[in-house]
Amino acid sequence: MKAVRLHDALDLRVEEIERPGPPPAGSVTIDVRAAGICGSDLHNFRTGQWISRRPSTAGHEFCGRISAIGDGVEGLVVGDLVAADSRFYCGECDACRSGRTNVCEHLGFVGEVCDGGFAEQTQLPARLVRKHDPSLDPTIAAMAEPLAVALHAIRRLNPRSGEAVILIGCGTIGGLCGLLLSRLHNGKLLFADVNLDRAEMVAGICGGSAIPLDKSKARVLLNDVRLRYAIDATGSTKAIEQGIEILDGGGAIALVGISHGKIELDPNILVEREIALIGCHAFETELADAIALLPDLQSSLLEFIDTLTSLDDVPEAYRQLNEGRASRLKTIIRIAD
Numbered sequence: 001m002k003a004v005r006l007h008d009a010l011d012l013r014v015e016e017i018e019r020p021g022p023p024p025a026g027s028v029t030i031d032v033r034a035a036g037i038c039g040s041d042l043h044n045f046r047t048g049q050w051i052s053r054r055p056s057t058a059g060h061e062f063c064g065r066i067s068a069i070g071d072g073v074e075g076l077v078v079g080d081l082v083a084a085d086s087r088f089y090c091g092e093c094d095a096c097r098s099g100r101t102n103v104c105e106h107l108g109f110v111g112e113v114c115d116g117g118f119a120e121q122t123q124l125p126a127r128l129v130r131k132h133d134p135s136l137d138p139t140i141a142a143m144a145e146p147l148a149v150a151l152h153a154i155r156r157l158n159p160r161s162g163e164a165v166i167l168i169g170c171g172t173i174g175g176l177c178g179l180l181l182s183r184l185h186n187g188k189l190l191f192a193d194v195n196l197d198r199a200e201m202v203a204g205i206c207g208g209s210a211i212p213l214d215k216s217k218a219r220v221l222l223n224d225v226r227l228r229y230a231i232d233a234t235g236s237t238k239a240i241e242q243g244i245e246i247l248d249g250g251g252a253i254a255l256v257g258i259s260h261g262k263i264e265l266d267p268n269i270l271v272e273r274e275i276a277l278i279g280c281h282a283f284e285t286e287l288a289d290a291i292a293l294l295p296d297l298q299s300s301l302l303e304f305i306d307t308l309t310s311l312d313d314v315p316e317a318y319r320q321l322n323e324g325r326a327s328r329l330k331t332i333i334r335i336a337d
Contacts, residue, residue, distance in 0.1 A: 003119035004314045005055035009048030012058070012315050020123045023070035027125050030082065034138035035062035035117035036332045037314070038146065039171065040109075042322055043258055050112050060086035060110040062117025063132065063141035064336075073126040081136075082129040083144035085287055088113050091127075102152075102282040118314060120335060132291045139305050139332045140298050143176075146330070147297075148290040149256065150176035152283035157254040159185060159229040164222055166190040168213060168243050169234035170202040172304070173256055175329045177231050178206040179300055180293075190218060190227070195324075202329070205303050213239065215246045228252070235259040249273035256280040304329040311335060 001019045006012050023029045038061055044050045045058075063083045066076055076082070089096055089104035096104050110116045110124065132141050150173050159165050165181055167174045170193040178189055189208030193199035199210035211217055218227050228251025230243045235257025241264070243253050252275060270277060283290075294301070306328035308317060317331050 001120040002311050003057045003115075004059070004311050006045060006051065006058050007055040008051065010045065012045055012318060013055070014312050014315065017119075019121050023068050023123050025071040026073060026127075027070045027123050028066050028073060028076060028129060029068035029121060029123050030064035030084075030129070031067045031121055032062055032064040032117050032119060032335045033081075033337065034142040034332050034334050035059045036142045036146065036330055037061075037317060037321060039173075040258060041111070042318060044112065045318055046322065050109070052108065052113055056112060057115035057117075057119045057122065058111045059116035059118035060084065060112075061142055061145040062122075063138055063144065064117070064122075066129070067121070070126070076126055076129065076131070080131050081134050081141070083132050083141050083287070083291055084110060084117060084124060085128040085130065086110050086145050087282055088128070100284060102284050118311060118333070120311075130287055130291055133295050136294055137298065137302070138334060138337070139307055140294055140301050142332050143301055143305075143330065144287060144291045144294060146172050147176050147180070147293065148283040148286040149173055149280075150180055151286040151290050151293075153177055153231055153233075153254050153256040153280040154180055154184070155286070156278050156280045157229055157231055157252055159187060161185075162187050163229055164188040164190060164225065164227050165229045165231065166192060166211075166218065166227060166243070166246065167202075167208075168192050168230060168232045168239050169236075169257060170195070170199045170329070171233060172330045174231065174233035175202045175205070175304055177233065177256075178202055178208060179297060182206040182208070183293075183297070188222065190221065198329075205300055213242045213246060218246060230254070231256060233257050237261045237263050241265070244269060244275060244277075247273070247275055249275065252276035252278055254278040254280050306331045308333045
């Protein structure tokens with residue numbers, strides 16, 4: 001079968017490999033229908049930071065149809081349509097036992113510690129698959145995982161009813177956060193991105209306004225109403241610093257991007273203005289809720305997606321995405337129906 005495998009940093013190959021054998025106890029075989037390229041996939045390709053096995057089939061945002069079931073699996077049958085949970089957690093450490101599987105002491109991710117979804121078939125522990133509405137387009141079902149990340153971020157931020165929120169960075173997660181807030185929150189939404197056209201596109205889909213990351217311009221747009229909540233989905237240390245600066249006192253900024261470098265931060269800013277700095281890592285229990293939201297969000301999500309029709313196109317897609325030449329917020333490969 002065909003698979004896209006990461007051999008090392010900057011070494012991604014489309015290869016013919018053997019199909020998986022019968023699934024071991026507790027696991028299922030999945031015929032992959034669609035898979036999305038994530039920013040963390042690109043980061044791992046560029047840096048090799050999370051390469052723990054060579055080669056490994058990449059891809060942790062995917063959906064498919066169960067084609068075989070291992071011993072001891074309950075609640076799933078051959079033919080079920082499922083979305084994948086990206087978090088390969090141990091289930092035994094103190095964090096997992098407390099329900100915080102996203103900060104498992106031994107946490108890894110599908111596509112790194114085990115083969116992922118950039119293949120015609122893959123296998124996962126049954127605990128890492130969730131059934132979805134059979135009517136969903138596969139490209140939408142493959143959005144379940146990043147939607148869960150976005151849902152976790154806005155729940156961590158927990159903005160007060162009626163208050164404005166600024167989304168810094170209009171890539172996949174920033175856009176999904178905005179889309180969820182447009183449905184789940186009743187305050188004004190502002191969108192800031194170095195690519196103004198992209199910010200305006202996302203703002204149009206989500207019913208918000210695109211602005212520069214500038215406090216005075218935000219105040220004018222909000223008629224001098226206070227801006228106390230932000231989500232940074234860039235990971236840029238400069239953007240995070242600007243995000244803290246743009247906020248009025250008594251709010252919070254949630255960080256959900258992958259960062260490089262360190263922030264020059266005076267802690268007194270957080271103390272004197274009572275601004276909370278909130279880290280958001282993957283998701284906890286949000287995957288099931290995200291899957292339930294997909295049917296209602298389907299038409300809007302389709303506006304975010306650029307679709308590839310072959311695994312052969314993945315290396316070129318990586319190159320274009322790394323060069324910032326994506327036309328949409330999410331690139332998804334349709335693999336099978």
